Amino acid sequence: MMTTLKNIALWFERRLHLVKLYEQTAGHPVPKSTGSWFYTFGSMTLTCFVIQIVTGIFLAMAYVPSAAEAYHSLELLNYTQPLGWVMRGMHYWGSMMMVIVMMCHMTQVFLWGAYKYPRELTWLSGCVLLVLTLGLAFSGQVMRFDADAYWGVGIGAAVGGRIPFIGDQVVHLLLGGPIIGTDALSRFFSLHVFILPGSVLAFVSIHLRLVLGKGINEQPKPGVLVKRDTYDQYYHGIIKREGVPFAAILNKDVVANGILLLVIVALTLFVGPKGPGIPANPPLVIPEAKPDYPFLWLFAAAALLPNGSEVVLFFIFPTVAAIALFALPFISNEGEKHWRRRPVSIAIVIISYLGVGLLTWEAITGPWSPHMDAWSGLPIKAEYVKGRTPLELSGAVVFQDMQCRNCHAIAGEGGHRGPDLTQVATRMTNPQLVRQVIQGGGNMPAYGKNLSPEQTRALVAYLCSLHPPNVPPAREAVGVLKPIGENQPTPSPTPVPVAVRGEK
Amino acid sequence: MASSDPNEGNAHEMPKYDWRATRRDFLLKLGVGVNAVAAALIGIPIIGYFVSAVVQKKQPTWISLGSIDQFPEESTRMAVFMNPYRTQADGDTAHIPCWVKRAHGEDFTVFAINCTHLGCPVRWFEQSKLFLCPCHGGAFYEDGTHAAGPPPRGLYHYEHKVEKGELVIRAGVLPTLADPNA
Numbered sequence: 001m002m003t004t005l006k007n008i009a010l011w012f013e014r015r016l017h018l019v020k021l022y023e024q025t026a027g028h029p030v031p032k033s034t035g036s037w038f039y040t041f042g043s044m045t046l047t048c049f050v051i052q053i054v055t056g057i058f059l060a061m062a063y064v065p066s067a068a069e070a071y072h073s074l075e076l077l078n079y080t081q082p083l084g085w086v087m088r089g090m091h092y093w094g095s096m097m098m099v100i101v102m103m104c105h106m107t108q109v110f111l112w113g114a115y116k117y118p119r120e121l122t123w124l125s126g127c128v129l130l131v132l133t134l135g136l137a138f139s140g141q142v143m144r145f146d147a148d149a150y151w152g153v154g155i156g157a158a159v160g161g162r163i164p165f166i167g168d169q170v171v172h173l174l175l176g177g178p179i180i181g182t183d184a185l186s187r188f189f190s191l192h193v194f195i196l197p198g199s200v201l202a203f204v205s206i207h208l209r210l211v212l213g214k215g216i217n218e219q220p221k222p223g224v225l226v227k228r229d230t231y232d233q234y235y236h237g238i239i240k241r242e243g244v245p246f247a248a249i250l251n252k253d254v255v256a257n258g259i260l261l262l263v264i265v266a267l268t269l270f271v272g273p274k275g276p277g278i279p280a281n282p283p284l285v286i287p288e289a290k291p292d293y294p295f296l297w298l299f300a301a302a303a304l305l306p307n308g309s310e311v312v313l314f315f316i317f318p319t320v321a322a323i324a325l326f327a328l329p330f331i332s333n334e335g336e337k338h339w340r341r342r343p344v345s346i347a348i349v350i351i352s353y354l355g356v357g358l359l360t361w362e363a364i365t366g367p368w369s370p371h372m373d374a375w376s377g378l379p380i381k382a383e384y385v386k387g388r389t390p391l392e393l394s395g396a397v398v399f400q401d402m403q404c405r406n407c408h409a410i411a412g413e414g415g416h417r418g419p420d421l422t423q424v425a426t427r428m429t430n431p432q433l434v435r436q437v438i439q440g441g442g443n444m445p446a447y448g449k450n451l452s453p454e455q456t457r458a459l460v461a462y463l464c465s466l467h468p469p470n471v472p473p474a475r476e477a478v479g480v481l482k483p484i485g486e487n488q489p490t491p492s493p494t495p496v497p498v499a500v501r502g503e504k
Numbered sequence: 505m506a507s508s509d510p511n512e513g514n515a516h517e518m519p520k521y522d523w524r525a526t527r528r529d530f531l532l533k534l535g536v537g538v539n540a541v542a543a544a545l546i547g548i549p550i551i552g553y554f555v556s557a558v559v560q561k562k563q564p565t566w567i568s569l570g571s572i573d574q575f576p577e578e579s580t581r582m583a584v585f586m587n588p589y590r591t592q593a594d595g596d597t598a599h600i601p602c603w604v605k606r607a608h609g610e611d612f613t614v615f616a617i618n619c620t621h622l623g624c625p626v627r628w629f630e631q632s633k634l635f636l637c638p639c640h641g642g643a644f645y646e647d648g649t650h651a652a653g654p655p656p657r658g659l660y661h662y663e664h665k666v667e668k669g670e671l672v673i674r675a676g677v678l679p680t681l682a683d684p685n686a
Contacts, residue, residue: 369641372627375631402632445643
C-alpha cells in the first residue's frame with residue numbers, strides 16, 4: 001500500500017518537480033527575524049485581492065453593466081438573489097480592507113527601509129500595485145452606478161477637462177462619448193473587471209518573484225548600514241546563521257489573515273453592503289455627492305485648498321508624488337535602514353497620515369458643503385426667537401427663507417460653510433452686517449440685488465439680536481459714539497429682545 | 505544558488521546553437537515581417553475603436569425644450585431634455601437637466617446643470633436667487649456669474665433660440681472647462 005502511494009507520488013513528482021518548486025518558494029530560506037507581526041500586511045493584501053476575485057466573479061454573474069440596468073441588477077443582488085448581499089458586502093469591505101492593509105504594508109516596508117538595495121524593483125512593482133488598487137477602488141465605486149457614481153464620473157470628466165491642451169480629448173476618451181451614459185459605465189466596467197485585475201495579477205507575479213529572488217528584508221538593526229558592495233554577503237551571512245524556510249514564518253501570517261477574513265465577514269454581516277444610493281437619474285438634483293473612503297481626502301482637498309489651486313491638486317501633486325515614490329529607492333539606495341535612525345522618514349509617515357486622516361475627517365463632516373435642506377427642514381429653536389421685536393422676528397423669517405441657514409448654522413444646526421451666527425452680534429456691528437449682507441465677500445454671495453431694503457433692515461436687526469445675555473453686542477470703534485441702543489438693539493433693563501437668554 | 509534555472513530538472517546538455525544559420529535567420533526575419541504586418545492590421549482597428557469617441561467627436565445639436573409658455577417670465581425653472589446621442593442602454597441617464605431663466609418675452613438664458621468647479625449638479629434657490637453646488641460649496645448668481653466658492657468661472661450657457669414658440673438649445677455634449685459648448 002505504502003509503496004503504491006509512494007510510486008504515485010513519485011510519478012507526479014517526476015512530471016511536476018514539486019520538490020523543486022517547494023525549495024524555490026515555501027522552502028526558500030529567509031531570515032528568522034522576518035517572522036514578525038509587522039511582516040504580515042503583504043499577505044493580507046493578497047488575501048483581500050483573492051476575496052475580490054472570488055466575490056467579483058459571482059457579482060459579475062448578476063451584474064448588468066448598462067446604465068439602464070446596473071442599478072436594478074444591484075437591487076436584485078441585494079434583495080432577490082439569495083446571499084447576493086453577502087457577496088456585495090464582502091466585495092465592498094474587502095476592497096476597503098485591501099486599501100487599508102496595503103497602506104500598512106507600504107508604511108511598514110518604508111519604515112523598515114526595505115526599498116533599499118537590492119529590492120528597488122520590489123518597491124517599484126509595489127508602487128504600481130498601489131496605483132492599480134486605487135484604480136480598482138475608484139472604478140468599483142462607479143460600478144455601483146447610483147447618483148454618487150454618476151456624479152463621480154462627472155467629477156472625473158471635469159478634472160479631465162482641466163488638463164491643458166488635450167482636456168477635451170481626455171474627457172471624450174474617458175466617457176466613451178460626448179456625455180455621461182452607458183458608454184462611460186462600460187469603459188469603467190472593462191477597467192474594473194479586465195484591465196486592472198489582469199494588471200494586478202501580472203504585477204503581483206513580478207512582486208512575488210522579486211520577493212523570492214531577493215529574499216525578504218531582514219529586521220534592520222540600528223547602525224547597520226546597507227552598502228551595495230557588502231549587502232549581498234551580509235544577507236547570505238544572516239541566512240547561513242539564522243535562515244529558516246519561508247513556510248516556517250508563515251504562522252503569524254496565517255493568524256493575521258484569519259482575523260482579516262473575520263473582520264471582512266463581520267463588517268459584511270453587521271454593516272452590510274454599501275448602497276446603491278439614490279438612482280443615477282440626473283434631474284434628481286442630489287444634495288451631496290461624495291466618493292468612497294479612499295478618495296475622501298482628495299474630495300476635501302478640492303474644497304479646502306485656495307480657489308484656483310486645482311491644477312496643483314489634480315496634476316502637479318500626483319505627478320510629484322509619483323516621481324517621489326518611484327525615485328525613492330534610487331535617492332536613498334544605501335545607508336541606514338532602521339526607522340529609529342531615520343527621522344525624516346518618520347516625519348513623512350506622520351505628516352502623510354495626519355494629512356490624509358484630517359482631510360478624510362473634514363470630508364466626512366463636509367463643513368464647506370451647503371446644507372441644501374436646512375432652510376426648509378430645520379426649525380429655529382424657541383430661545384433664538386423668543387422675546388424679539390416684530391422687526392427682528394420678520395428678520396428671522398428672512399434669515400430662514402433666503403437660505404442663509406444653508407451656509408450659516410444657528411446653535412450648531414445648519415450649514416457650516418459660513419460662520420456660525422449664534423453670537424454674530426458680538427463680532428459685528430449693525431453697519432458691518434449690512435455691508436456683509438449686501439456686498440457679500442469672504443466667500444459669501446452678495447445679496448444686495450435679492451433683498452429689499454426692508455428685508456435687509458429686518459434681517460440685520462435679527463442678526464444684531466444674536467448674542468448671549470451677558471455679552472453686549474459689538475459697537476463701532478471709531479466715529480461719533482452714539483448712545484447704546486440707537487443703532488443696534490442692546491440689553492436694555494426692560495423686556496430684553498436679545499438672544500440665548502432662555503428662560504428669564 | 506547556482507541552480508536558478510527553473511527547468512533544471514529537465515535540462516539536458518545540448519550542442520552550441522548557431523543563431524546565425526542563414527536559412528533559419530531568413531525564415532525568422534520573414535516571420536517577424538509577416539507578424540509586423542498582421543500586428544498593424546490588428547492593432548490599427550483596435551486603436552481606432554478605442555479613440556473613436558475622440559476622432560469622430562459628437563457635436564452639440566439643436567434640441568427643443570418645448571413651448572416657451574412653460575417658463576413664466578422672471579423665473580428660473582429646470583428643464584429636462586433627452587441626450588440626442590442616447591442609446592437604449594442609457595436608461596435614466598439619457599435625461600439631462602438644465603436651468604432655464606426667462607427674464608421677459610423671448611429673453612432666455614439656459615444654464616448647464618454642471619458646476620464649473622468639478623461638474624456636480626447645481627440647485628436653484630428661488631428665494632435667495634442663487635445656484636448652490638452641494639459638492640464644494642460653489643455659488644452662482646441668478647445670471648450665472650460666479651458668486652462664491654471655488655468655481656473658476658460662471659455657469660456654462662447653452663446656445664439657444666426661440667423657434668415657432670419653442671425654446672431650442674444646442675446641447676448633447678457635457679460642458680467642461682476644456683469645451684464649454686458655447
